[in-house]
Amino acid sequence: MDENGAQGSMSAESMSAEPLVCVVCGATPPESGRYAALTSWSRGTADGRTTWTCERCSRENIRSIEAKLDTAWW
Numbered sequence: 001m002d003e004n005g006a007q008g009s010m011s012a013e014s015m016s017a018e019p020l021v022c023v024v025c026g027a028t029p030p031e032s033g034r035y036a037a038l039t040s041w042s043r044g045t046a047d048g049r050t051t052w053t054c055e056r057c058s059r060e061n062i063r064s065i066e067a068k069l070d071t072a073w074w
């Protein structure tokens with residue numbers, strides 16, 4: 001008598017379900033490159049929400065930030 005009616009409901013919920021969208025250019029990483037993007041994209045917060053900047057835009061951002069710093073320095 002083995003009445004095991006409870007089926008193991010697999011919860012295939014991913015740990016981070018937050019959408020990965022570049023705030024600058026709106027790019028989204030491919031499914032296969034999602035994990036790579038999580039590690040290579042720049043993460044920030046704006047208005048209490050998590051924002052992501054793709055590798056390319058963050059690189060350009062750094063340049064513009066440096067340029068801004070240069071002018072704001074004086």
Ligand SMILES: [Zn+2]
Nearest residue numbers: 022025054057
């Ligand atoms: Zn971008």
